[in-house]
Amino acid sequence: MNIFAFFKMDSFSIEICEGLQHMSETVFVGLCEMVGTSQQVAIRRETWDIKELVERRMIPLNGVLGMLSGSMREGFRLKGSDYDIMFWLNNHRVIMDMSQSEYYNTANTTLILSESSESPPGFTLLQLLTPSRYKIALSACVRMNDRVYITSSIYRQLSCSLAISNSTVHGPCGSGVRVGVEYDTAHCLVCDFWPPSASSWIDRCHSWPDPEVVGDIVRNGCHFVAIGHPLGPHGNEEWRISFSKAEYKLVSSMNHCQFLTYGLLKLFLKEVLNQQSEETSKLLCSYHMKTTVFWAIQHNTLPHLCPQNLLAAFWVCFKLLIKWVYEGICPNFFIPQNNLFLTKVNGSAQNRLFLQLHELYKKGLACLLQSSSIRSYIMDVLYNPRLSICTDESMLRSEVDNDVDLVKESSYVLATTGYLCLITKIINSLDQFMDSPMTQYQVVAMQKFTAFILQQTSFRLQTMYPKTGVNKQIYISDKLSCLMLKLAAKFGYVSDMLYSAMYYYKTLRYREALSAIEMTKVKLAEPYLMYNGHVDRERYTEAVGGQSWSTKIRQAVAWDITLYNSICYINELIPEQQSALQNRIPALVIPVFVLLHFLEFLCYRHIDTTLSQAALDELQVLVHLDQGLYVDVYNRDISWEILGVCQQITGNLPAALYSYQQTFTQYPYH
Structure with a gap:
């Protein structure tokens, strides 16, 4: 042939x-x-949908909203795909004409007017109408024809410095590589209205997409990214209209x-x-x-x-x-x-x-x-x-394959931790979502997200009412924190029980902490455990096959522990958290078994020095000999660091120095 x-x-x-x-x-x-089956793609999209929807409800008006966009958001996980993330100020809004200003309270919202009459199609100038308290926006302002405009070139240059360290300007984005994955972060401005220059698109939609999708797209407006048309009359000042939200809706349809x-x-x-x-x-x-x-x-x-x-x-x-x-x-x-x-x-x-x-x-x-x-x-x-x-x-694809995908997608959490001081608003938001219709994948993501919120809130409470506070306040906050951690353990993964152990250690209840550690140990030792996507398929299927997603993640799933650097969980890790914050790293990601042995070592120091040394020996064997099964390549730096901390505490300074030196030979994730 x-x-x-x-x-x-x-x-x-x-x-x-x-x-x-x-x-x-x-x-x-x-x-x-x-590329993925329709079920895989649905898992990817729906878990991100619910997480971003939750974040919208939780972040205050003066906060920063974020959105995963591009191919990853659309449901692709192709090798080499990059992460495209859009950020915008929640209290800055672009309007298309002055009549739309009536929808906003200018006392707490900065209004910006789109002027596209002199710009090429798809581009516009942005005139600042009301004062802004955002330094970058103010620094990017220029005066033209007795009006103040936000210059895209300056805004782009300044906002790029807010991205992860070592980012470089690429188009409208700050670009770089993190854990082997390329990323683009675009700091943009949002508009709640559909641009008049795209009104003809609405009239074209006869056969596709459906009217419901068209209506949803138009209601969600658009964004403006900080880059002008290279041939336009105001290339340094213009902004490009971004239809990223609309494109996601179209791909989903x-x-x-x-x-x-x-x-x-x-x-x-x-x-x-x-x-x-x-x-x-x-x-x-x-x-x-x-x-x-x-x-x-x-x-x-x-x-x-x-x-x-x-x-x-x-x-x-x-x-x-x-x-x-x-x-x-x-x-x-x-x-x-x-x-x-x-x-x-x-x-x-x-x-x-x-x-x-x-x-x-x-x-x-x-x-x-x-x-x-x-x-x-x-x-x-x-x-x-x-x-x-x-x-x-x-x-x-098998049931196990889909379970692995769902666990991976549900384990990514968004940046709400910076606003966890708004405890009442967060709890109320979660309660509202529980009563709203969700897909089976969104229920699992919501379950994990709820556990995450409860865990972080419990540590926030403990920080708000330290031991120097009023006894009644301390007692009430402690009871609330313990209750939230117990609930989180019921909602979350097997590994989430370690948050309780951390809390008990932080509040000097070492035996309670060790009890939580022992219970976690038993569950982590099960042969059917799924850890970071690694699983014995036959044993997993025999143990939890056919059961509900919620049951599976409570009984048979573990994941690395995320410690946000704005919250103190373990006093012995404060220097590491402060160092990470200086490098704009929002969190430490610690392998479950490393954290388990670390906590065990810390607790036994106050009870039994022999058992404390045994825990340190186990940690040392794990860090030295693991081939990537329990300690991921991107988390080896923090694992060596934690081993060094333990060795320094025991007074074994040569061993601690060696471990610290090994930290710097690993991939510099932290």
Whole structure:
């Protein structure tokens, strides 16, 4: 069989033959393995949905809101994907015209007016209407035509310094690498209204998305990111309109085959298009692929998409992309007058890129053989044409696989810890959410989030009423803290019992702390325990298979312990927390078994020195010999540090010095 002839696609139409259907089904299965099944994607989206929704309710008006955006938020977990995070001031609002100011209390809200009459499509100037107390916003102000405007270039430069240390300015973001993952943090401004320049998009939505989705998108407004149009009259002052929220809603409204088509285009971009030549490798980006899929769906060129015609859908999008490159015009999905190709895909680079795309086009779908991720699935069918393919997603992944995914996604917590002094508001918010409808995945995320809030609040209370306070206040706060920690242990993971042990140690109740440690030890020793995603599948299934998600996480799941550096949990770790804060590291992440032996050592020092030394010996063996099972590579620095702290406490200074030196040979996560 001639592979290229088999794959050949007509430039105007696609004949869906039996062989192509078979091939599409194989690629569908491959993409489910790489990109995720619909259940996996739902877990990723829904857990983040509920966490961000909770945060909106908890953060005060003068706080900072955050939102995971980009491909990670959309549900992708592809190798090499970066984290895109948007931050904005909760008490700063952009309005589109002066009449909208009536919706805000200007005594506590800074108003900013969007003026787009002199800017290219998709860009605008932002005029400061009412005073701002935010230093960066004030420092970025310039006066033009007797009006005060917030300059994007200065705002971007100053806000980048707020990101994780060693960030560099990249587009509108502060960029860098953390624990081997690239991140982009964009400090932007929010608007509760849909921009008039995108009003035509609403009128275009006849077949997709549904009216409910359109209404939801319009009600949620947009953002403004700090970067101007390079060819605009006020490039240093202008801001770009960001439809990140709207794009997430659109991607979420896709069926799973449409989402996988988007994923296939992302893989094709990375593994094929960007490998053609160095000159053209930076011209196309994932956003262009997303825009292609949006237009293709709305133009109804991807109807009734299913596993059998997935490759046909890919080909439709690829042809549209080639057309855009030939014309030098990639219309923004919301504001078509905004040409996404304007500053990059032009001149000789555009011509070279078109020729490369056309060469791939002439090969037909055989061009997918150049993708290292997709090639093996295609070759399986070519060499085994009678290969039976199951496209039933429920058969592609086991119950354990989905449990691992849900635990991982639910274990990421947001930055509400800075506002945990608002205890009453937080508890009331949690109570309201408990009565609202949630999916099964959101219930688990909410359960974990509730445990997290209770744990942090209990330590906050203890800090608010130390031993020097009034006896009655101390007694009441202590009772409340103990009650919240018991509730958290019922809601959370097996490892969450260690928060009780920390609290008892901090309040000098060493025997109670050791009792909590012993109970935790017993549960952590179970052969079916899932720890940081590692699990004996057979034993786990035998022990908790088929039971509710809530039961599983209480009985069979453990995760590393997060200690936020704004809260004191263990006095012996105060220097480490202060050092981390200086480096803008918000939390210490300590392996469960390291923390368990550390607490055991600290408690037994006041009861039995022999047992204290035994706990230290166990900690030393763990830190020295573990091969990544119990001590993750990114948490080895804090593990060596804790070992050094214990050795210094016992007076073994040479051993402590060695451990501290080892800390600096590890990945510098903390």
